[in-house]
Amino acid sequence: xxxxxxTSTDTDTDTDTWTVVCAAxxxxxxxxxxxxxNGTAVAIFELSTGSLHAIDNIDPCSGASxxxxxxxxxxxxxxxxxxxxxxxxxxxSTGCCLDIPGLSVAVHDVTSADxxxxxxxxPTATVAGAR
Amino acid sequence: xxxxxxxVAGVKSCTKAGTGCGSCLPMLQQLIDAQLAAAGKVVxxxxxxxxxxxxxxxxxxxxxxxxxxxxxxxxxxxxxxxCEICKPAxxxxxxxxxxxxxxxxxxxxxxxxxxxxxxxxxxxxTYSVVPRVPGGEITPAQLIAIGxxxxxxxxxxxxxxxxxxxxxxxxxxxxxxxxARLRAAGLESxxxxxxxxxxxxxxxxxAWCRYGVQDSTTMAIDLELRYRGLRAxxxxxxxxSGCARECAEAQSKDVxxxxxxxGWNLYVGGNGGMRPAHAQLLAEDLDDAALVRAIDRYLxxxxxxxxxxxxxxxxxxxxPGGIDFVRRVVIDDELGLGADFDAxxxxxxxxxxxxxxxxxxxxxxxxxxxxxxxxxxxxxTITRVTIRGQRLxxxxxx
Numbered sequence: 001x002x003x004x005x006x007t008s009t010d011t012d013t014d015t016d017t018w019t020v021v022c023a024a025x026x027x028x029x030x031x032x033x034x035x036x037x038n039g040t041a042v043a044i045f046e047l048s049t050g051s052l053h054a055i056d057n058i059d060p061c062s063g064a065s066x067x068x069x070x071x072x073x074x075x076x077x078x079x080x081x082x083x084x085x086x087x088x089x090x091x092x093s094t095g096c097c098l099d100i101p102g103l104s105v106a107v108h109d110v111t112s113a114d115x116x117x118x119x120x121x122x123p124t125a126t127v128a129g130a131r
Numbered sequence: 132x133x134x135x136x137x138x139v140a141g142v143k144s145c146t147k148a149g150t151g152c153g154s155c156l157p158m159l160q161q162l163i164d165a166q167l168a169a170a171g172k173v174v175x176x177x178x179x180x181x182x183x184x185x186x187x188x189x190x191x192x193x194x195x196x197x198x199x200x201x202x203x204x205x206x207x208x209x210x211x212x213x214c215e216i217c218k219p220a221x222x223x224x225x226x227x228x229x230x231x232x233x234x235x236x237x238x239x240x241x242x243x244x245x246x247x248x249x250x251x252x253x254x255x256x257t258y259s260v261v262p263r264v265p266g267g268e269i270t271p272a273q274l275i276a277i278g279x280x281x282x283x284x285x286x287x288x289x290x291x292x293x294x295x296x297x298x299x300x301x302x303x304x305x306x307x308x309x310x311a312r313l314r315a316a317g318l319e320s321x322x323x324x325x326x327x328x329x330x331x332x333x334x335x336x337x338a339w340c341r342y343g344v345q346d347s348t349t350m351a352i353d354l355e356l357r358y359r360g361l362r363a364x365x366x367x368x369x370x371x372s373g374c375a376r377e378c379a380e381a382q383s384k385d386v387x388x389x390x391x392x393x394g395w396n397l398y399v400g401g402n403g404g405m406r407p408a409h410a411q412l413l414a415e416d417l418d419d420a421a422l423v424r425a426i427d428r429y430l431x432x433x434x435x436x437x438x439x440x441x442x443x444x445x446x447x448x449x450x451p452g453g454i455d456f457v458r459r460v461v462i463d464d465e466l467g468l469g470a471d472f473d474a475x476x477x478x479x480x481x482x483x484x485x486x487x488x489x490x491x492x493x494x495x496x497x498x499x500x501x502x503x504x505x506x507x508x509x510x511x512t513i514t515r516v517t518i519r520g521q522r523l524x525x526x527x528x529x
Contacts (some may be wrong), residue, residue: 036508069248073214077211
């Protein structure tokens with residue numbers, strides 16, 4: 001599984017910047033870290049398969065900034081993170097919640113280059129959460 | 132189920148079951164099993180989508196093969212890459228079998244919300260911290276140290292039901308500094324974050340009480356130091372009362388000990404919680420050594436053979452023959468497993484280390500405790516109000 005890097009359009013100049021967040025060595029396979037990018041908390045995951053994923057860190061079910069601390073799961077081949085709060089699962093590629101239809105979190109672009117992790121925020125609005 | 136869903140995941144997908152505290156899930160499983168059985172269908176007993184066996188079966192596999200990585204276990208005995216159900220269950224098995232620091236290497240990816248940061252996750256994403264207070268006995272200097280830590284880190288303080296002190300509102304990045312202070316005061320991890328031995332509650336016994344017939348405090352401390360850190364299918368609580376007045380409420384614990392004129396009466400399989408259970412009398416008038424041996428064997432048998440998140444009361448009720456069977460295995464050693472259980476517990480006692488000491492002694496392990504990888508800025512979503520002189524989440528009301 002690899003991250004879809006083709007979504008940015010030329011009209012989204014504000015979101016076209018990549019931010020360096022940390023050294024790639026700081027990531028633990030099948031665990032997440034959180035980064036603060038332009039004031040927004042982003043959860044970044046490196047899977048043991050090598051793929052990278054980034055989603056909003058705020059768990060829409062609890063309102064807490066915790067998704068980076070969830071456990072990575074495999075639901076029929078789909079990579080998920082389960083919120084550490086109440087365990088709802090989110091598809092890491094689409095941001096869609098598998099347990100609550102219609103609920104999703106924003107997905108962001110993430111890549112590794114020159115030993116560093118880079119994140120680019122996507123403009124997708126987060127579905128309104130508990131806060 | 133009339134809509135065609137035949138498992139917990141299916142019913143969860145179309146209802147709100149299991150999205151709050153999760154305590155309805157065992158009941159939901161029972162309902163589904165009963166409905167399937169009534170419909171003449173096969174009742175599936177599997178840990179999750181990735182392992183088609185029960186927890187006790189998987190535990191025996193882990194024990195017999197010596198496999199100590201999840202990757203190898205799921206490749207040889209499961210399918211896929213695991214989930215939030217099987218990973219913590221397997222992590223607990225590895226820990227019960229003595230696999231060292233629980234956050235090293237691949238084990239880091241297996242730990243559930245609380246074990247992941249060796250603290251208890253609270254509703255706003257902060258953590259609470261509980262130092263061990265063996266038997267509930269604490270020196271004035273340690274009480275002062277805990278108070279000073281709470282004051283200096285602005286933590287909300289509350290006395291727990293297990294004769295300890297819980298400090299709430301710590302951010303992830305504060306945990307190592309908090310524990311460095313607690314450790315300097317001679318305190319260690321209380322494992323409140325683990326499915327593990329929690330506390331051994333006690334009364335003051337013969338040391339102070341006019342009615343005590345045995346030294347319940349010393350026995351409680353000895354037992355807590357013996358079993359501290361033992362991971363299990365669920366949390367384990369003990370209590371020791373110094374006389375029949377039962378001030379330590381031992382009969383509501385997984386293992387309860389009540390002093391007699393001649394020794395100790397041992398009760399097993401009690402708990403509080405959603406479905407309170409009264410512990411059952413296993414043996415009477417045991418001396419110290421016989422008491423410890425019986426508890427060693429009971430706990431190790433439970434660790435090996437209970438289902439995931441199954442407490443001793445339920446496990447014991449489901450055993451064929453109930454408490455009589457427990458007595459035949461634990462006291463009479465009818466299955467010949469006693470020496471095996473004894474060896475398991477001896478290894479646990481010999482290899483115990485405080486997980487917070489092990490964290491603080493390693494800069495690499497301590498470095499994991501960060502809110503953000505790219506800044507020291509505290510999490511901006513965490514806000515506080517002052518209520519009754521203490522700091523609470525901003526949503527709290529006076």
